[in-house]
Structures are given as structure tokens and as C-alpha cells.
Amino acid sequence: MFGYLVRRVLAAVPVMGVVALFVFLLLRLTPGDPAAILAGDNATPERLERIRTSLGLNEPLYVQFFTWIDRLLHGDLGVSLISNVPVMKMISSRIEPTISIALSTIVLSILIAVPLGVIAAWKRGTWIDRFVMGLSVIGFSVPVFVIGYVLIQVFAIDLHWLPVQGFRSLSKGFGPFLERLVLPTLALSFIYVALIARMTRAAMLDVLDEDYVRTARAKGITESGVLLRHALRNAAVPVITVIGTGFALLISGVVVTESVFNLPGIGRLTVDAVLARDYPVIQAMILLTSGIYVAINLLIDLAYTLLDPRIRY
Amino acid sequence: MSTVPSSRPVALDIRDLVVRLGKGPTADKIIDGVSLQVREGETLCVVGESGSGKSVTSLTVMGLLQKGALVPSAGSVRLVGEELLIASDKRLRQLRATTMAMIFQEPMTALNPVVPVGRQIDEVLRVHTGLDAKARQQRILAMMEQVRLPDVKRIFKSYPHQLSGGQRQRIMIAMALVLEPKLLIADEPTTALDVTTQKQILSLIRELQKDHGTAVLFITHDMGVVAEIADRVMVMRQGRIVETGALDDILRAPKMEYTRNLLASVPSLVPRTPRPASSEPVVLETSGLGKIYRERSFFGTAREVAAAQDVTLTLRKGRTLGIVGESGSGKSTVARCIVRLIDPTSGEVRLRGSEISTLSRQLLRPHRKHIQIVFQDPYRSLNPRVTVGETIAEGPINYGVPRAEALKRAGELLELVDLPADAISRYPHQFSGGQRQRIAIARALALDPDVLVADEAVSALDVSVQAQVLELLDEIQTRLGIALLFITHDLRVAAQICDEVVVMQHGRVVEQGPAGEILTHPQQAYTRQLLEAAPGRGWDFANFQPVAPELQASAASPAE
Numbered sequence: 001m002f003g004y005l006v007r008r009v010l011a012a013v014p015v016m017g018v019v020a021l022f023v024f025l026l027l028r029l030t031p032g033d034p035a036a037i038l039a040g041d042n043a044t045p046e047r048l049e050r051i052r053t054s055l056g057l058n059e060p061l062y063v064q065f066f067t068w069i070d071r072l073l074h075g076d077l078g079v080s081l082i083s084n085v086p087v088m089k090m091i092s093s094r095i096e097p098t099i100s101i102a103l104s105t106i107v108l109s110i111l112i113a114v115p116l117g118v119i120a121a122w123k124r125g126t127w128i129d130r131f132v133m134g135l136s137v138i139g140f141s142v143p144v145f146v147i148g149y150v151l152i153q154v155f156a157i158d159l160h161w162l163p164v165q166g167f168r169s170l171s172k173g174f175g176p177f178l179e180r181l182v183l184p185t186l187a188l189s190f191i192y193v194a195l196i197a198r199m200t201r202a203a204m205l206d207v208l209d210e211d212y213v214r215t216a217r218a219k220g221i222t223e224s225g226v227l228l229r230h231a232l233r234n235a236a237v238p239v240i241t242v243i244g245t246g247f248a249l250l251i252s253g254v255v256v257t258e259s260v261f262n263l264p265g266i267g268r269l270t271v272d273a274v275l276a277r278d279y280p281v282i283q284a285m286i287l288l289t290s291g292i293y294v295a296i297n298l299l300i301d302l303a304y305t306l307l308d309p310r311i312r313y
Numbered sequence: 314m315s316t317v318p319s320s321r322p323v324a325l326d327i328r329d330l331v332v333r334l335g336k337g338p339t340a341d342k343i344i345d346g347v348s349l350q351v352r353e354g355e356t357l358c359v360v361g362e363s364g365s366g367k368s369v370t371s372l373t374v375m376g377l378l379q380k381g382a383l384v385p386s387a388g389s390v391r392l393v394g395e396e397l398l399i400a401s402d403k404r405l406r407q408l409r410a411t412t413m414a415m416i417f418q419e420p421m422t423a424l425n426p427v428v429p430v431g432r433q434i435d436e437v438l439r440v441h442t443g444l445d446a447k448a449r450q451q452r453i454l455a456m457m458e459q460v461r462l463p464d465v466k467r468i469f470k471s472y473p474h475q476l477s478g479g480q481r482q483r484i485m486i487a488m489a490l491v492l493e494p495k496l497l498i499a500d501e502p503t504t505a506l507d508v509t510t511q512k513q514i515l516s517l518i519r520e521l522q523k524d525h526g527t528a529v530l531f532i533t534h535d536m537g538v539v540a541e542i543a544d545r546v547m548v549m550r551q552g553r554i555v556e557t558g559a560l561d562d563i564l565r566a567p568k569m570e571y572t573r574n575l576l577a578s579v580p581s582l583v584p585r586t587p588r589p590a591s592s593e594p595v596v597l598e599t600s601g602l603g604k605i606y607r608e609r610s611f612f613g614t615a616r617e618v619a620a621a622q623d624v625t626l627t628l629r630k631g632r633t634l635g636i637v638g639e640s641g642s643g644k645s646t647v648a649r650c651i652v653r654l655i656d657p658t659s660g661e662v663r664l665r666g667s668e669i670s671t672l673s674r675q676l677l678r679p680h681r682k683h684i685q686i687v688f689q690d691p692y693r694s695l696n697p698r699v700t701v702g703e704t705i706a707e708g709p710i711n712y713g714v715p716r717a718e719a720l721k722r723a724g725e726l727l728e729l730v731d732l733p734a735d736a737i738s739r740y741p742h743q744f745s746g747g748q749r750q751r752i753a754i755a756r757a758l759a760l761d762p763d764v765l766v767a768d769e770a771v772s773a774l775d776v777s778v779q780a781q782v783l784e785l786l787d788e789i790q791t792r793l794g795i796a797l798l799f800i801t802h803d804l805r806v807a808a809q810i811c812d813e814v815v816v817m818q819h820g821r822v823v824e825q826g827p828a829g830e831i832l833t834h835p836q837q838a839y840t841r842q843l844l845e846a847a848p849g850r851g852w853d854f855a856n857f858q859p860v861a862p863e864l865q866a867s868a869a870s871p872a873e
Contacts, residue, residue, distance in 0.1 A: 210422060211417055211419060211422040211423040212422060212423055212424055212425040212426070214377060214417070214423070215417065215423045215424065215425070215485075215488075216425070216436075217377055217409075218375055218377060218409055218410070218414070218415045219409060219410045219436060219437050219440065219488070220405075220406040220407060220408070220409030220410045220411065220437075220440055220441060221406070221436065221440055222406065222440075225436075225440070229428075229436075230425050230428075233425075233427050233428070234425065234426065234427055307427065308426070308427055309426075309427060309472040309474070310426060310427075310472070310474050
């Protein structure tokens, strides 16, 4: 098991290397002079030269790459072209809202969607099943921002139960933190619940037809025991997969959610950077999201081996 | 086998049971008026072909019918006097495993793959007894020893995929019998096992039954198994009882036409009269054929598995060569190497004199049409979205035959395999298993091959259908002079269709020669073991009598 873990982590290194190379070349291979792109249309020749020197653009390409990697490994992601603030600092100051929403969304979605999917599969063909599936169609088809605005209208403006927007750090108390997290999390959870519930139902339907479920019933086990101990455990692999790959949805959803609820997260930071062509920030964001993807894939693979003894490690 | 005295209490009593396909009084009857009794210590075999309702009957007893889909609508099912059809779900759960238990056909799929087998048995005790963990484990280990599992402490912690098929079925049996139920329902428990394992499992069930006085309701389609294990036999067909009687009476003097036909379809283990030796040209030859699988690993050394080694065989025009062996013997690997569905790693394959084992895809193409294959499962080997005519015509069209001509020929081939001409525009799902296998044979014949490879081609079929397909193959061989390479695990089938037999074990040829010789005077221990394990070997079912002793495979006369 430990050997497998080490192998998998080592296998992630070349992947991240390729990503780093791509990110590095992104700027260098863009047509035209990188310094001119960075400096913008109205830059003076002196400013261009300063940028060239600071980025080491006069060095050979491979020297530039290794210098860049070396800095990267030391936590130096460069400096924003717009605000002149180190990128690392920009990210660390804006990552809390994003992580908070992402984690709470995943946890909430799993808590809601897995039981819904299990019940829908167990009661297949009944009104419960149709209700859950109908709900999931709505979850898929209504855009996040619509759900967000509806939630704000109902719970913040009409009922005054929760704040309209904004974010309060966890360090300033759990109450205010949670209060501002509820609506964004709910809005973002819709599509995620739809996705996981649907997958759980499909996986459970497959598993419920298996012979070992019949064996479990023949042993005189209660239905809940059959569903949880025998069926769900076997249905877990595809469900875990979809939870992981659904992260792609989550990241794009976070950008919209942050805008709707006016949260100072990295989603908006990315959008702003793209619009302003703030290349160092864009590079850092690509690295960050790829790193998250690689890490999640690693976790999924590890989860497989824990859930299914037939998967060898 | 002795009959169980009628003084023993009745464990299971089914009377006039009717099961319908759905609710409502007009729904189709799947089970129509079935009555049966099983006494303690008695084994009642329910025999029937697919669709006879034998499994539905057993699932009704256990209360495991799919809710709403299959509904018992009349009659009674009494378990040790208690009516089950009106019992609550809770009561049924209490009775399962404690008073009635069931073992299933496929021990791989019947066990939960992600839970260690010991814990799966433990679950039964946790649900139904108040024993503490230590007492439970002791009882489980004792039960596992009773079902003759080796190294029980290790197996207790093993997952199903780490055990062999026989061991898994022993786990199922241990799980079913750990609480000493009055009734054991065994639904085709040995069908998925090799003959030698089957023999062990059958005698294990017999022994445990004797020790515990269990009533056994044994469901099977295999007359050989019936002859081994039954006290009494009930023959079912299309949801109705055909006849019931003591084992001997049913085998010697069946009263009903259907039972007679069923018995007559069972191929005899006594080989058919040999055909005169052939001097026709050799169409297929292999020498030293082998297939080694290399498993690469990231670190560590590569593992090698020899699926087949040093297989040399010869097949003449118009003859039938059988390759027999248990699962994992390499018989299918050899067949697939010969047809070049997989590439052999050593040796030669000569088809009509040309060496084809190393030809590239391109160069192999002209040879492909001379050798064709029919697979085991006709439900999966035909493309469900392509019409039968298109399926048959596809091969010839690939080789340049004009479409219209190929379709016309497809029609003729369907006639040859006794299917109606209008089958050509229909889809596979509109046909029964036997009909589909005829279609598969017609497809293989469409290219006028010299060699037809049949890989377990009749194994998935009911005996009566199997008999018809074997007859068809024989007829085609006589008419077209085709050579047959017949892969089978069933010695009975081999005895009835093969001229020569190759016996394989662990990827190697153990023994080969004329079928009449090998199957009556085997020289090798393994071949003898196979023959002795063949269920019902003492019976000549088709002639309703025991096999004359002089015709039985002699266990004596070992190799000099």
C-alpha cells in the first residue's frame, strides 16, 4: 500500500512538469514580444527593456525555464503586472472564501445527493424515484446565477434571514462566517447534487441486480443493511469518480458564485487577471488548478484501492 | 440411494402454487399449480430446462421474488408447518438463514466482492444470534472446517476473488448451513464449477445433509447431477409439474413423453461407434503451439503465465477433433491461437498446408475465410442491432461477393441450419438460444471454411436443444466435408461427436488419441479423474438403464 502511494505520487511529478512547461511556454510562445505583451500598447522602450531584464528574457530559453522553475519551487510566482503585488500574496489573501465554498459545497452535496440516489434506486419506478430525478433535471438545467439570485431574493431580501452578500473570515468568528457561506453554498450545490444523485442512482441500480445483494437478502438482513453494507459499498467507485471529476464543474461554478455573492475569492481573481492579461497571475492560477486536479485524481485512485480489494496496488 | 422413510417430518410443503407475472387475475402464470414436499434428510431434485419455473419456485419459498414483478397469487407454501405466503417481511427475514437457506449458481457473483468472506458469514450470526464476537468467530471457523476449507484462519480474512470457485462455493455452503436450517435450497450450485470440483461439492452437500438432517431442494438442469444426488425427482416444464417420482423410477421408467425425451437427449459417456480411419488430406495442423502471457510490472520482475504449451495436433478433412479440459486448461487459448484471434508466442499453425501463425494481418486475410469459429454464448456473440441476414452476409461481402448474391446465399444457409427463410430480415433477440446458435453456425459457414472451430458452442444450451445442434453439426459435416475442431468441457458431448480427443490440463496436452480409446481406456491419471468425476457416469440415460460395466471407462489398466 505504501509502495503504491509512493509510486502514484512520483507518477504525478512528470504530469506537473508538463503543466509547468506549458505554462512557461504560454507566455514565451504567444506571438510577438512577451515584454510588449506584458507592458501593454503604450509602453516606453525603457519600460520594455526593464521588463525584459526582470524576466530574464535576454537569456536562452532553457535557462529562463530553469530559473523560472527554481523560483517556482521557492514559492516565488512572480509579481502582478497590474498591482505590483507578489502573486503568492494575492492568492493567499483570496483563497479562503474559495476553499470554504468549495469544501462546504462538496460536503453538503454528498450529504444530500447520496441518500437521494440510494432511495431513488431502492424505490425505482415509484413517485419518489421520479421526484428525485425531476429534481436533478432542474439542478442541471437552471444556471448557478439564477439560483443564486433567487436565493438572495427569498432568503436575504424578503425574509431577512441571511446577509445578501460578502464574506467574513473564519478567524472573525464562526457565526458570521457560516451566515455568509450558506447561500453561495446552496446555489453552487444544486448542480452538484443533481450530478451525484443521478450517478448514485445509476450505480445502485446496477448493484441491486447483483447476485450478492440477493445473497444478502437470503441471509435475512434488513433492507437498510442490504442497501448500506452491501449495495452502497459496491456502488461507491463510480460515485467517487463522479464526485472527483465534478470538481471541474465546481471550479467554473465558483467563479460565477463569487460574482453573484460578491465574494473576494480566487475565481474572481482569475477572471480579473484574464481580462487584464496579468500573465503572472494567470500562470499561477493554471498551475494551482492543475495541481488541484492532479491531487484529486490521486485521492480518487487511493479511494478505489481502499473501497475495492480487487484493485491491486 | 435410499429413499427417506415417510415417517420423517415434512420440512417444506408447497401446494397448488401459482405465481403470476404481475398483479391482476389475468396476468400470465409463470408457475401453474406446483405442489411438492421435501422431508427432513431428503433431497428432492427439481429438473427442467430454462424457463421451466424451477428457480422461480425456489425464490418464492425464500420470499425473494422481485416485488411487484412476480406475484404468488394462489396456493400455499409451508415451512415446518408455517405458512410463508402470508408471512410479514420481518418474519421472512427471521426465517431466512435460521430455518431456510439458499445457495446459488455462481459463487463468484453471489459473494460480496468487497467484504472478506469471514465477515460475510459473521453477518448471519450477528443478525440472527446474540453471540459475542469471539463465540461467533469460533463457530464460523468450525463451520469452515466442516465444509473442508483448508487454512481456515487465512481464508476467514480473504476476499472472494482470492479464492477458487470451489472454495467460494464452500463459503456459500458454510454461510447457508451455519445456523443449521431445516431446509436448504440449492439452485444449480455446481453448474459453474469444473467436474472434479462439482463432484467434491456434491458429496459435501450429501455429507452435511446426513449430519444435520437437512431437507434439500436441489435445482438443476443436469441429469448427471440428478443421478448423483437425488432421492426423489420432480420434472418441470413451463411452470407445471411433468412428473414426480423416486430417482430410480424416473431414470428407469419415466411415464411422461417429455421426461423420456429429456433423458434421451443426454449424451452418453460411452463413445459412439468409431468411424473408419480417414485418409483424407490434413487441413489443420499445429506443432509445438504455445501462448505465454507476460505481465509487466512497474518495478519488480515480470510474471509469465503459460496459457498453452507445446500443443501438437492434426485434423483431417471431414473429421472432428475434440479438445477437452477444465477451466484454465488452455483449451480456448489453443482455439483462439489457431483462428489467430490471439497471436501464439511459439510453434506453428498450418492451415491447408500454409503456415499462418506469424502472418501479418494483411497476409492472413486470404486464409481467414478457410477457418471460422462459433462461440459459446449466442446471446452475446451476435450483434443485436444487425439483422440476421446482414450478419451472415457480412463475411462474404468483405471478401468481394456482391451484396445481393451474399444475401441470397445467407437465405440458403438459414435453410441449411433449419431456420425459416424469413429469419433473414429479423434481429437476434427474436430467436431462442438454440436458434441463435444455428444463426452463428450459418454465419461461420457463409465463407465456406475448411475448418469450423466450435468453442463450447453447445454449453450454454438446454440438453434437448444441445442434442439438436450437435445433430446439425454432424449433418453439416457429412454434407460439406468440413473439419470440426470442437472445444468442450463436457466429456459426454465429446464422446458423441469427436473422432479424436486431446485432453488438456494446465496448458499442456495430457493425452491424445481416438475418442473411443481415450474415453474408455484412459492411460493418464488426470483423464481417469475427469471421467470418474463426470456426474451420472453410471447411467445410460438415453436407454433408461445403468451403463453396462464392460463399457464403463476402466479405472484400472494404467500406462505401462
